[in-house]
Amino acid sequence: MNRSQPPEKHHRILQAAIKVFARKGFYNARVSEIAREAQVADGTIYLYFKNKDDILIHLFEEEMDRILQAMRRAIEPLSDPLEKLRAFARTHLSLVEENPLLAEVIQVELRQSSKFMKDYDNHKFLEYLNLLAEIIEEGQRMGSIRPDIHPAIAKRVIFGALDEMSTYWVLSKKRRLPMKEAARQISEILIRGVESGHPGRGARSISSSG
Amino acid sequence: MNRSQPPEKHHRILQAAIKVFARKGFYNARVSEIAREAQVADGTIYLYFKNKDDILIHLFEEEMDRILQAMRRAIEPLSDPLEKLRAFARTHLSLVEENPLLAEVIQVELRQSSKFMKDYDNHKFLEYLNLLAEIIEEGQRMGSIRPDIHPAIAKRVIFGALDEMSTYWVLSKKRRLPMKEAARQISEILIRGVESGHPGRGARSISSSG
Numbered sequence: 001m002n003r004s005q006p007p008e009k010h011h012r013i014l015q016a017a018i019k020v021f022a023r024k025g026f027y028n029a030r031v032s033e034i035a036r037e038a039q040v041a042d043g044t045i046y047l048y049f050k051n052k053d054d055i056l057i058h059l060f061e062e063e064m065d066r067i068l069q070a071m072r073r074a075i076e077p078l079s080d081p082l083e084k085l086r087a088f089a090r091t092h093l094s095l096v097e098e099n100p101l102l103a104e105v106i107q108v109e110l111r112q113s114s115k116f117m118k119d120y121d122n123h124k125f126l127e128y129l130n131l132l133a134e135i136i137e138e139g140q141r142m143g144s145i146r147p148d149i150h151p152a153i154a155k156r157v158i159f160g161a162l163d164e165m166s167t168y169w170v171l172s173k174k175r176r177l178p179m180k181e182a183a184r185q186i187s188e189i190l191i192r193g194v195e196s197g198h199p200g201r202g203a204r205s206i207s208s209s210g
Numbered sequence: 211m212n213r214s215q216p217p218e219k220h221h222r223i224l225q226a227a228i229k230v231f232a233r234k235g236f237y238n239a240r241v242s243e244i245a246r247e248a249q250v251a252d253g254t255i256y257l258y259f260k261n262k263d264d265i266l267i268h269l270f271e272e273e274m275d276r277i278l279q280a281m282r283r284a285i286e287p288l289s290d291p292l293e294k295l296r297a298f299a300r301t302h303l304s305l306v307e308e309n310p311l312l313a314e315v316i317q318v319e320l321r322q323s324s325k326f327m328k329d330y331d332n333h334k335f336l337e338y339l340n341l342l343a344e345i346i347e348e349g350q351r352m353g354s355i356r357p358d359i360h361p362a363i364a365k366r367v368i369f370g371a372l373d374e375m376s377t378y379w380v381l382s383k384k385r386r387l388p389m390k391e392a393a394r395q396i397s398e399i400l401i402r403g404v405e406s407g408h409p410g411r412g413a414r415s416i417s418s419s420g
Contacts, residue, residue: 025324108328111321114235118318118381153375153387153395160374161367168366171328177363185363193403 010048013038014059022101026056026109053115060110063102064124067095071131081139082191088132089162089187093179096166107163107170129155136194146196158190220258223248224269232311236266236319263325270320273312274334277305281341291349292401298342299372299397303389306376317373317380339365346404356406368400 016038020029031052035042049055074091075084096103110116132155139145165182226248230239241262245252259265284301285294306313320326342365349355375392 025328027324108321108324111318112324112327114237114318114322117322118235149399150395153392154399156374156378157371157396157399160370160372162370164366164370164373165363182363185360186367189359189364189367189403190399191403193399193401197407 009038009040009044010058011062013040013045013048014055014062017055017059018063018101018105021056021059021109022104026052026105026112031055053113056105056110056113057116057120059105060116061124063106064128068124068127068131070095071128075131075135080144081135081142082144082195084135084138085132085158085191085194086187088135088158089190090180090183092162093165093169093183093186096169097179100170103166103170107167129159132158139194144196145194149194154194157193161186161190219248219250219254220268221272223250223255223258224265224272227265227269228273228311228315231266231269231319232314236262236315236322241265263323266315266320266323267326267330269315270326271334273316274338278334278337278341280305281338285341285345290354291345291352292354292405294345294348295342295368295401295404296397298345298368299400300390300393302372303375303379303393303396306379307389310380313376313380317377339369342368349404354406355404359404364404367403371396371400 013034017029017034020034020037023029024033029052031045032042034055035045038045045055049058071088071091074087078084078087096107116122133151136145136149136151136154140147140149140151165177165186169176169179169182223244227239227244230244230247233239234243239262241255242252244265245255248255255265259268281298281301284297288294288297306317326332343361346355346359346361346364350357350359350361375387375396379386379389379392
């Protein structure tokens with residue numbers, strides 16, 4: 001961002017871009033439509049962003065900051081790493097459910113920018129993945145997660161499961177699964193998958209509430 | 211495909227498209243480059259395919275037939291559903307490793323076609339996912355997989371984990387994980403996640419060989 005421009009307009013343009021990308025798709029969306037949606041002149045957009053890919057990347061970074069904050073707020077008060085995994089799954093899927101336009105942009109449109117997929121150094125996404133690796137490592141120190149799990153693989157297993165469920169939710173608008181139930185099932189499968197089997201602790205029955 | 215055209219050329223064009231899409235990206239690739247790679251005249255391509263998206267979809271369908279066949283060959287001789295899950299993970303990741311250009315097209319380029327993502331009725335992918343659902347259901351009938359697992363969710367958890375690992379492998383060309391070890395870790399996490407905990411059966415230690 002050009003630092004001499006007011007930040008409020010920067011944010012307004014990105015919020016407008018979410019709506020336009022979700023409605024028209026990344027490739028069909030025009031910068032002029034984003035300008036109209038944001039109620040700024042076409043030229044104003046170029047004071048803040050180089051092009052459409054640049055808008056997409058800034059939108060992603062701004063929203064990832066918000067997502068990272070929400071995720072930290074959800075897991076930091078908890079002390080049990082397995083409870084943290086449960087909260088991670090629940091929070092990930094409820095962020096999707098509560099922000100359907102943003103979810104459409106992140107799950108589908110973002111992956112259509114080869115600039116984003118191949119050239120962009122996606123440090124915010126790594127930060128997000130590493131929240132998972134840290135939970136795994138903490139659980140290994142505390143003895144509730146098996147020591148032979150590789151955190152670098154487990155973080156991708158957990159993220160991959162949640163991401164696939166999110167894409168499925170976004171693409172299947174007509175017959176959506178209840179996300180709370182999906183979060184419960186997914187976190188119980190993954191917790192049983194990584195926990196060290198001390199009797200009396202760990203995963204609850206998947207069909208139980210909570 | 212226009213049925214009056216020889217099928218050999220159809221196949222040759224699709225194999226050329228895999229190379230061109232992997233090299234240039236789906237959006238930058240031109241139909242004329244695919245023609246050159248396939249050693250056919252530009253116009254010949256349009257005897258078989260409507261446009262570039264149509265080539266991408268036919269390429270995906272042809273390759274999915276081959277992938278479905280390889281997967282069935284890997285799991286059908288096995289009788290234990292947990293062993294089938296292990297073979298599924300191993301086969302999925304070795305198909306990626308052995309076909310790096312195709313993997314690049316499927317993991318990255320394919321998702322750049324919004325025609326593919328949103329308009330195409332992807333029945334081959336559902337067939338692939340349903341191999342997983344069938345293994346889960348079989349394990350539930352035989353008592354080795356917990357009855358409270360929803361096969362419709364578990365199939366996406368398992369596919370999502372393998373898919374994320376595949377995308378990571380494709381994008382991180384320089385520091386690739388050994389896929390055999392990744393397959394072992396992933397399948398052990400997922401098997402422990404779904405199995406009913408009868409003592410003496412089920413997941414081996416992740417660090418053991420085999």
